[in-house]
Amino acid sequence: MWFKKASNFFVGxxxxxxxxxxxxxPVLIVFLLTFKPVDSAGGIGAGWTLSTLCELGNPNYPxxxxxxxxxGIVATAVCIAVAIPISYCLSRMSSQLRNVxxxxxxxxxxxxxxxxxxxxxxFLHSDGVFKHLLVLIxxxxxxxxxxxxxxxxxxxxxYTYIPFAVLPIYAVAEKxxxxxxxxxxxxxxxxxxxxxxxxxxxxxxxxxxxxxxxLIPAFGAYLIPDLVGGPTSxxxxxxxxxxxxxxxNLPHASALSALLMMAVFLPLIGTVWIRKLKSRKANxxxxxx
Amino acid sequence: MxxxxxxxxxxxVMTMLTLVFLYTPLIVVAxxxxxxxxxxxxxxxxxxxxxxxxxxDNAIWDALVNTLVIALIATFFATLLGTLAALALHRSKxxxxxxxxxxxxxPLVVPDILQGIGLLLLFEIVLSTFGEWMRRTFGIExxxxxxxxxxxxITFCLSYVTMVVLGRLQEFDRSVIEAAQDLGASGLYTFxxxxxxxxxxxxxxxxxxxxxxxxxxxVITFFVKGAGDTTLPIxxxxxxxxxxxxVINALSVIFLLMTFVxxxxxxxxxxxxxxxxK
Numbered sequence: 001m002w003f004k005k006a007s008n009f010f011v012g013x014x015x016x017x018x019x020x021x022x023x024x025x026p027v028l029i030v031f032l033l034t035f036k037p038v039d040s041a042g043g044i045g046a047g048w049t050l051s052t053l054c055e056l057g058n059p060n061y062p063x064x065x066x067x068x069x070x071x072g073i074v075a076t077a078v079c080i081a082v083a084i085p086i087s088y089c090l091s092r093m094s095s096q097l098r099n100v101x102x103x104x105x106x107x108x109x110x111x112x113x114x115x116x117x118x119x120x121x122x123f124l125h126s127d128g129v130f131k132h133l134l135v136l137i138x139x140x141x142x143x144x145x146x147x148x149x150x151x152x153x154x155x156x157x158x159y160t161y162i163p164f165a166v167l168p169i170y171a172v173a174e175k176x177x178x179x180x181x182x183x184x185x186x187x188x189x190x191x192x193x194x195x196x197x198x199x200x201x202x203x204x205x206x207x208x209x210x211x212x213x214x215l216i217p218a219f220g221a222y223l224i225p226d227l228v229g230g231p232t233s234x235x236x237x238x239x240x241x242x243x244x245x246x247x248x249n250l251p252h253a254s255a256l257s258a259l260l261m262m263a264v265f266l267p268l269i270g271t272v273w274i275r276k277l278k279s280r281k282a283n284x285x286x287x288x289x
Numbered sequence: 290m291x292x293x294x295x296x297x298x299x300x301x302v303m304t305m306l307t308l309v310f311l312y313t314p315l316i317v318v319a320x321x322x323x324x325x326x327x328x329x330x331x332x333x334x335x336x337x338x339x340x341x342x343x344x345x346d347n348a349i350w351d352a353l354v355n356t357l358v359i360a361l362i363a364t365f366f367a368t369l370l371g372t373l374a375a376l377a378l379h380r381s382k383x384x385x386x387x388x389x390x391x392x393x394x395x396p397l398v399v400p401d402i403l404q405g406i407g408l409l410l411l412f413e414i415v416l417s418t419f420g421e422w423m424r425r426t427f428g429i430e431x432x433x434x435x436x437x438x439x440x441x442x443i444t445f446c447l448s449y450v451t452m453v454v455l456g457r458l459q460e461f462d463r464s465v466i467e468a469a470q471d472l473g474a475s476g477l478y479t480f481x482x483x484x485x486x487x488x489x490x491x492x493x494x495x496x497x498x499x500x501x502x503x504x505x506x507x508v509i510t511f512f513v514k515g516a517g518d519t520t521l522p523i524x525x526x527x528x529x530x531x532x533x534x535x536v537i538n539a540l541s542v543i544f545l546l547m548t549f550v551x552x553x554x555x556x557x558x559x560x561x562x563x564x565x566x567k
Contacts (some may be wrong), residue, residue: 009475012377014391015370015447019392022444026407033410042416062344084309089300100306103552108311111548112505114525114540119314121529122538129317153483162307190299211396220400222508227529237402241465242405245510257406261516 030261033254042164044250052251053202056259061215061239065259068235071150072218074286075157077163079214080157080207083165085226087173087206102170109163117227120156148230156224161217165210172206212271215266315545322538339539346536352524359520360503360544367503368496370443371450372488374436378451379458396448408441409433412496414515434515441513442506446499453498453559457491494558501551 002088034052039045053285056059090098098222108116124146134140176199184194200207222237229235236256243253325336342348374393378386396404416431423429465487467481507522514523530536 008377010384011373012381015374015377015451016389016392018370018444018447019396022408022411022440023396023404024392025403026411029410029414030403030407044414047467082303085300085303086307089304092300099556101308103556104308105311106556107545107548108315110501110552111315112522112525112541112544114507114522114529115318115537115544116314118525118529118537118541119318121318123314127327159310162311214376216398217400219400222400222402223526227526237400240402240406241511250410253406254410254484257403260377260400264403265395267397268395 027261029048030254030257033251034258036251036254038249039253048283052255055252056255061256064234064236067233068219068221068237069148069155069240071157071235072215072221072228075154075161076211076214077220078158079161079165080169080210083169083210084200084203084207086166086171088201090170091173091176092178105163105166108159109167113160113223116160120152120159120228123154147228148233150229150233153221153225153229153233153235156228157218160224161214164213164217167204168209168213169206172203176202208271212268215267219263220260266288296495315541318538318541319545321535322542327535343536343543348519349441349521349524349536349540352521353516355382355435355524356504356520358437359442362439363446364500366439366494367446367499368450368492371447371495372454372492373497374447374451375454375458375488378455379508393448393451396445397452399446401506401508404441404445405509408444408509409512412437432515433513434518437513437515437526438510438518438520442503442565445506446502448515449498449502450492450495451497454488454491457488461487490558491560493554497551497555497558502549507512516564 006086019179033044035048035050036049037045037049037051090101093101122128125131126145131140131144131146134144134146135142140146157260180202181194184198185191189197212220221235222241225233225235225238226241229238236259240253240260243249243256316561322334322339323337324332325338326333374389378390378393381389381391412433413444416433420431466479466483469483470476474482505522506520507526510518510523511526512518519527525537525540528537
């Protein structure tokens with residue numbers, strides 16, 4: 001038996017060490033550098049300081065943090081609102097039709113991210129088809145710029161994250177027992193009431209996963225605001241890149257990254273914790289019965 | 290009076306609208322790639338000139354070669370490390386298992402910009418600490434470049450391999466392995482003749498996954514690359530910064546076709562039920 005344990009130890013060791021060095025250590029460094037001063041050459045100075053953290057309260061940071069936060073929330077809300085009916089629709093289809101539709105939703109998800117953003121730059125371009133159409137029906141005039149504002153950023157975010165939201169909700173909805181909905185109807189519930197009281201609780205776990213997998217990358221979005229946004233729609237991700245590549249202030253970049261990391265890990269840890277509590281409660285109830 | 294057999298059309302309409310939303314920009318790009326005019330605002334005739342220019346552009350070919358070399362090396366190591374982690378996690382009941390799976394699974398949700406900056410800081414610190422010493426004692430010049438890109442790609446790809454392979458391991462029937470061992474097969478023999486063939490579709494799917502992810506990555510590469518390195522995404526981004534060059538339309542169409550094929554093959558592999566529990 002000890003032999004099996006030892007062999008398992010060596011099977012698992014290389015990846016463990018790799019991730020400790022190239023994943024856990026970088027996370028630690030980000031947090032540590034937040035408390036380091038910057039030196040004149042753009043490197044990291046000696047000693048420790050709290051000044052970087054204080055500077056986060058400075059002029060435009062709170063605005064950008066706030067914008068990142070609400071754009072993330074709105075994008076997530078829209079994606080979930082769209083993904084629930086899609087998952088419902090998919091899970092009630094015949095399996096052949098369902099595979100076709102699933103593939104149609106997955107393909108944009110796997111298409112090169114830059115290509116997708118590029119497609120939006122072409123689509124919303126001032127000389128493009130969509131603009132011409134808007135001018136034709138009188139919703140825009142020649143001088144309207146569709147790109148480089150936060151609506152463009154929001155649209156492309158939603159576009160990018162819809163498949164992220166559909167997949168986890170669909171995975172749960174597929175296992176849902178739809179005869180429960182028919183039963184609710186037989187008992188006189190309206191479609192909406194049945195959805196709210198029967199279907200939604202059934203897929204709640206998938207919805208929560210979807211919220212996580214959309215909200216987290218949305219908070220960290222960098223390419224989308226960089227390429228379809230403008231100076232008035234900068235997000236935390238842009239600021240991190242600017243601090244690294246433009247003015248070479250690594251502690252500042254670290255402080256912003258540390259903030260983002262907390263925004264990612266705290267809800268994640270919270271979710272895991274709540275699920276553990278719930279399953280413990282459920283187990284206790286089973287034991288009581 | 291409500292009709293019981295009537296089902297709301299709303300979900301179906303929503304699905305169709307979403308598909309229109311998802312595909313319209315892509316179709317506009319595809320059409321524009323055959324348009325002689327630059328932005329596709331007006332159709333000025335069918336033309337293959339953007340494809341011709343694409344194939345004549347040497348910078349794109351260099352970027353493509355870099356992208357493929359990085360993707361192949363990173364996929365190989367990510368598949369190896371990812372599969373090992375899946376095997377270890379599957380068998381282990383050790384108390385460190387929780388930490389191990391957190392290490393493997395949390396990178397899946399950490400935004401790429403955070404992985405990018407974390408790795409950049411790590412590399413910068415290592416270079417400023419050991420770079421000078423390495424040059425003096427071994428004459429080795431260390432710097433950001435292909436090596437750091439490959440290390441970064443291995444790191445973010447391997448979690449996906451573990452996820453897919455572990456999924457496959459958890460689905461398959463353990464009694465097959467027990468049967469082999471009851472018949473006197475050794476541990477290694479069982480692994481190579483029973484376990485490996487059963488999980489190989491998972492390993493191949495995981496490898497395809499990481500190959501796609503590696504080719505797709507811009508953000509992490511951008512952080513850890515050296516000054517002169519270009520990959521295809523890096524090339525596209527710098528071209529986009531200069532405007533919307535129409536050759537990228539043609540490149541997009543080629544990418545889309547490649548994606549269709551890759552998704553199709555991966556789906557086939559993942560739905561292969563050979564050797565799985567019913």
